[in-house]
Amino acid sequence: MTRAFSSGIPALDAYLADGYDTVPGMSSRFSATICGHVLRRQSEMGIRGSLAEIGTFEGRFFIAMGHALAPGEHAYGFDIFSWPDDHVLDRFVANAARCGLAADRFTPRPFDTGKLTVDEFAGLTGRGPLRFVHIDGEHSPEALGHDLALAHARLHPQGLICLDDMLHPGYPFLVVTVHAYLSAHPEMCLMCVIDREDIVAAAKFLICRRDAVKLYENDLMQSFPAQHFILGGDAMGHHCVVLTPHPRIADV
Ligand SMILES: C[S@@+](CC[C@H](N)C(=O)[O-])C[C@H]1O[C@@H](n2cnc3c(N)ncnc32)[C@H](O)[C@@H]1O
Incomplete structure (x- = not known):
């Protein structure tokens, strides 16, 4: 039987089906x-903490994350x-309300993250x-490098x-910034590449500490067998998981 492609969180899956x-x-x-x-x-593993997004826009991905919040x-x-205008925050808050994310579960932070110190971000x-x-x-090398430093800290x-x-x-060439970050932090590792759907729905990287990779990688391969590109990815010496909407290799 083919497993459903879902997050396993009912509220999140309902949002993905009807609101996203x-x-x-x-x-x-x-x-x-x-x-x-x-x-x-x-x-489920007891990893607890806050969630953050830099570049929230009108909330499409943020609301999905919000539906995964655990109590507290x-x-x-x-x-x-x-x-593109000064009403984007109003639309973000309205979208969250319309899509069932309670106002007391999240806080918009109207800041240019490039100007924040680690302590201010904390x-x-x-x-x-x-x-x-x-x-x-912001997708400049400088901004991504700074946002990575905030997140890393x-x-x-x-x-x-x-x-x-x-x-x-x-x-x-934005990946050059990621390569520099991973080179400077050898304890960190590209654990998974989530492939693109389209040019406006591009690929994502999941990065974690090397000693946390085992918490995620086997589970991802087992949970998404129909999306698993079994050759994986060469991620600076680490063999990372690759998930893609239509896994296949070229005919030769
Ligand atoms: C690609 S959009 C984000 C899309 C959104 N994450 C989603 O999944 O729909 C990029 C966002 O980054 C914001 N942004 C650009 N530079 C920024 C900065 N220096 N600090 C904070 N946000 C910034 C823009 O205002 C824009 O809303």
Whole structure:
């Protein structure tokens, strides 16, 4: 029997089925489903902490993350909230309400993350560990490097950093920044590549500490066999999981 492609969180799966496409945004449903699954797995393993997103826009991916919050946890959404107009924050809050994310579960943070110190970022995320940080803000090498430094400093030891728009044709060299980050932090590792759906729903990277890889990788391969590209990925010496909507290899 083919397993359902779902996160396993009923509220999140209902949002993915009925609300996700109604919220303007750029993250794929494919990646949100897999990220929902790993967020559920974190809760089941007792990994607790806040969730944060840099580059919330109107909330498409953020609301999905929010539906994975465990009791007592909180989600923080950072954005300059001024693009493409000054009403994007209002639409973000309205989308969250319409899609069932309670107002007391999350806090919008209208900040340019490039101007935040690690201590300021910590203060704006409740000072506790972050178990999942989605980075989808400004896509310059400098901004991504800074956002990675903020996330790295506040990450739960068994937490995940999720990077959007990796391998995007519009940002062909952004992965150089990720390579530099991983080279500077050999304790960190690219654990999984979640492949693109489309040019506006691009690939994501899941990064964690090397000693946390075992918590996630076998589970991902076993939970998503129909999406598993069995050749995997060469990730700076680590053989990472690759999940893709239509796994196949070229005919030769
Ligand atoms: C690609 S959109 C995010 C899409 C969203 N994560 C989703 O899944 O639908 C990028 C967002 O990053 C925000 N952004 C750009 N530079 C930023 C900065 N320096 N600090 C915070 N947010 C920033 C933009 O305002 C924009 O809303």
